[in-house]
Amino acid sequence: MLPTKYMWAINVFTLELRKYFTYRVDFWVNFLGRLFSVTVVSYFLWKSIFQYRAVTQIGGYSFSAMILYYLFSPITEKVIIGNEKDNGISFEIYDGSLSCYLMYPISFFLYKYVIKLAQSSFMVVQYFIALGGYLLFFQIPQDVSLSLLGLIQSIVLALIASFVYFTLLSLIELSAFWADNIWSLCVMLRFSTSMLGGILIPLTLFPNRIQNIIFYTPFPYFGFIPIQLAMGKLSHALLLEGIVCLFIWELVFLFLFYLVWLKGLKKYTGVGI
Amino acid sequence: MIKFQDISKTFKLHQKEPGLKGSFKSLFFRKWILKHALKKVSAEIKAGEIVGLVGANGAGKTTLVKILAGIIHPTSGSANILDYTPWNRHTEFRKQIALIMGQKAQLWWDLPAADCFLLLKEIYRIPKTKFNNTLDYLVSTLQVKDQLKFQIRRLSLGERMKMELIAALLHEPKIVFLDEPTIGLDLTSQNAIRRFILDYRKAHKPAMILTSHYMEDIEKLCRRIIIIRNGEFVYDGQLSKILSEHSQYKILTAKLASELPNTQQSTKFLSTFGEVIPSEIHILKVKVPRRKIPEAASEILKNFPVIDMNIEEEEIGVIIEKLQQQGLT
Numbered sequence: 001m002l003p004t005k006y007m008w009a010i011n012v013f014t015l016e017l018r019k020y021f022t023y024r025v026d027f028w029v030n031f032l033g034r035l036f037s038v039t040v041v042s043y044f045l046w047k048s049i050f051q052y053r054a055v056t057q058i059g060g061y062s063f064s065a066m067i068l069y070y071l072f073s074p075i076t077e078k079v080i081i082g083n084e085k086d087n088g089i090s091f092e093i094y095d096g097s098l099s100c101y102l103m104y105p106i107s108f109f110l111y112k113y114v115i116k117l118a119q120s121s122f123m124v125v126q127y128f129i130a131l132g133g134y135l136l137f138f139q140i141p142q143d144v145s146l147s148l149l150g151l152i153q154s155i156v157l158a159l160i161a162s163f164v165y166f167t168l169l170s171l172i173e174l175s176a177f178w179a180d181n182i183w184s185l186c187v188m189l190r191f192s193t194s195m196l197g198g199i200l201i202p203l204t205l206f207p208n209r210i211q212n213i214i215f216y217t218p219f220p221y222f223g224f225i226p227i228q229l230a231m232g233k234l235s236h237a238l239l240l241e242g243i244v245c246l247f248i249w250e251l252v253f254l255f256l257f258y259l260v261w262l263k264g265l266k267k268y269t270g271v272g273i
Numbered sequence: 274m275i276k277f278q279d280i281s282k283t284f285k286l287h288q289k290e291p292g293l294k295g296s297f298k299s300l301f302f303r304k305w306i307l308k309h310a311l312k313k314v315s316a317e318i319k320a321g322e323i324v325g326l327v328g329a330n331g332a333g334k335t336t337l338v339k340i341l342a343g344i345i346h347p348t349s350g351s352a353n354i355l356d357y358t359p360w361n362r363h364t365e366f367r368k369q370i371a372l373i374m375g376q377k378a379q380l381w382w383d384l385p386a387a388d389c390f391l392l393l394k395e396i397y398r399i400p401k402t403k404f405n406n407t408l409d410y411l412v413s414t415l416q417v418k419d420q421l422k423f424q425i426r427r428l429s430l431g432e433r434m435k436m437e438l439i440a441a442l443l444h445e446p447k448i449v450f451l452d453e454p455t456i457g458l459d460l461t462s463q464n465a466i467r468r469f470i471l472d473y474r475k476a477h478k479p480a481m482i483l484t485s486h487y488m489e490d491i492e493k494l495c496r497r498i499i500i501i502r503n504g505e506f507v508y509d510g511q512l513s514k515i516l517s518e519h520s521q522y523k524i525l526t527a528k529l530a531s532e533l534p535n536t537q538q539s540t541k542f543l544s545t546f547g548e549v550i551p552s553e554i555h556i557l558k559v560k561v562p563r564r565k566i567p568e569a570a571s572e573i574l575k576n577f578p579v580i581d582m583n584i585e586e587e588e589i590g591v592i593i594e595k596l597q598q599q600g601l602t
Contacts (some may be wrong), residue, residue, distance in 0.1 A: 008395035097343045100379040105367040266346045
């Protein structure tokens with residue numbers, strides 16, 4: 001049970017969730033559009049690669065497992081990163097809307113996170129619809145072990161990772177206190193996450209040396225590791241290691257966020273009001 | 274309740290030359306200028322007082338309000354509001370203040386007003402019974418019961434402003450900042466909001482700071498005004514005193530039994546007392562220096578068929594405008 005001082009969070013969460021479910025067309029277009037574009041393109045691309053190289057496995061994935069990876073990739077990305085290009089914090093600083101939130105006796109960071117959590121939770125619904133659709137028409141590949149427990153663990157890890165991603169993105173967005181337009185920084189983060197987070201290609205396809213470096217960063221937790229967990233390709237020891245690693249990264253990002261936030265507030269001019 | 278001393282605020286702005294050349298140049302070199310929005314301003318406002326903050330655009334009114342509401346930090350100076358420093362943004366401080374901005378929507382655009390209020394109930398942790406009673410009172414006073422279930426973005430400007438007022442006052446703040454609360458509203462809505470603000474003050478005795486370009490807002494709501502010019506206070510005192518201290522003229526109006534006998538000659542005669550203001554053919558209107566009023570009144574009564582005479586103060590708006598432009602003389 002939440003303490004009374006956080007009851008507003010439940011209200012914000014449900015209001016935000018209601019908003020997402022209200023826009024029915026957006027729900028299906030957004031969901032199917034992204035899913036099909038990624039999965040269908042990947043299907044033909046990897047089919048050619050497998051045929052050309054005449055192998056049964058690439059980077060530890062059979063062809064069917066690779067296609068399943070590309071089903072998990074966009075839906076996991078949506079849970080962790082979401083649809084939006086940013087959290088809106090930079091725009092609120094830019095146009096002065098932040099002033100309204102500064103007046104409320106609640107944490108602005110927490111308020112924005114509750115909105116993000118509602119978005120991620122909404123994406124979990126899409127996650128299960130996509131997976132249900134897959135299981136209805138296709139067989140589970142032999143080198144993949146899908147289980148309800150694995151899926152739930154994967155979603156929980158994805159939700160934890162979404163918090164870390166949110167903190168990192170918010171930290172970057174705070175640079176709007178100093179620079180008017182920080183859109184390019186958000187694009188860079190998103191591109192880095194796609195590349196180093198295993199959303200574009202599984203990280204096992206990178207050379208070992210590069211993989212070793214990538215696994216010290218938080219990026220693999222924004223895609224690759226939750227997907228591996230869902231596909232039954234991650235041990236419990238590695239899962240635990242992942243959670244500890246995420247926790248350490250979160251502490252670093254949170255510390256930096258508050259440092260920059262306090263500095264930035266001194267620079268804030270509240271233009272637009 | 275509100276006390277601030279020597280508050281200054283300087284903004285650093287970059288100047289860009291117009292055109293493509295200027296834009297390209299600004300990629301490498303930027304010219305920065307310092308804008309002194311507030312220069313060592315001080316004042317004290319007590320509970321139950323509504324102080325009008327008057328000044329031209331860019332004079333520093335909103336900057337001061339933003340500093341006192343804790344939104345921005347001053348460059349120097351100190352403030353004490355309800356024993357808190359506003360820009361430290363203590364939670365207890367934020368629970369006791371409200372800022373209403375006529376030019377900026379603060380409510381959630383996509384939500385019906387009723388949902389916004391419920392959310393604010395949780396944010397300010399208002400007990401259920403108190404929330405229901407306050408909401409009933411505010412909604413009935415402002416007559417917006419029928420609009421509660423519509424999305425904010427579907428309401429008219431006047432209705433939205435009333436909802437903004439309700440949202441800002443639900444938690445019964447002890448400090449209220451009103452930044453242009455009647456801007457863009459029709460006369461009926463302006464009057465309704467003014468009446469409501471006075472009722473709220475009577476019932477809750479908050480300290481209020483009002484900024485407005487509508488002189489009627491100031492005249493009807495404030496007994497005390499602060500005139501701000503280029504970041505400095507040029508007047509801080511009772512509104513009524515402005516007239517006696519800074520009004521150099523009075524308007525003398527005389528109603529005549531018949532038309533002016535010789536218009537040209539009469540105008541020449543009247544202009545010896547002051548500036549003749551064009552008016553109807555049966556009416557004489559002269560802007561006369563205060564010291565010349567007895568002489569002018571007596572001469573007009575002697576020389577014209579006067580059936581009624583009236584001596585009025587100069588319009589307060591004109592005096593304030595003069596002070597805004599020229600400062601104290």
